[in-house]
Amino acid sequence: MTYTWQYYDLVLLGVFCSMVAGALVGQFTAVATTTAVTVAGLLAVVIIAHGLFVNGPVDAPEDLTDPVESLN
Template sequence: MDYTWQYYDLLLLGVVASMGAGAAVAALTLVAATTSVFAAGLVAVALIGHGLFVNGPVGGAEDLTDVVEALN
């Protein structure tokens, strides 16, 4: 069974990679840990925001009406 990477898999990988990069910068350079992890956190927030608001998990309003009708 082959697994294909989806958009949200790559998004989560990007969040983990950005936070790991922030920790690595803090450990390997003279940049303060608070500064590097904060900057990496901003990158992670930008990725999450893109996943939620730009390329959201629903295609449009009609996707939401199907869920609401199923609950009634």
């Protein structure tokens, strides 16, 4: 069985890669590590926001009103 990449796999990979890139930039360039990681964190926030609000995990807004059976 082969694994197929889903959109949210790429979101998680994007968050991880942005944070690693920020740490590497901070470690190996003249940019302060705190600055590089902060900027990378902002990029991660943009990636997460896209995953939540632009390409959200629901098919339609009406799906948000479905009751959660496991909590009843």
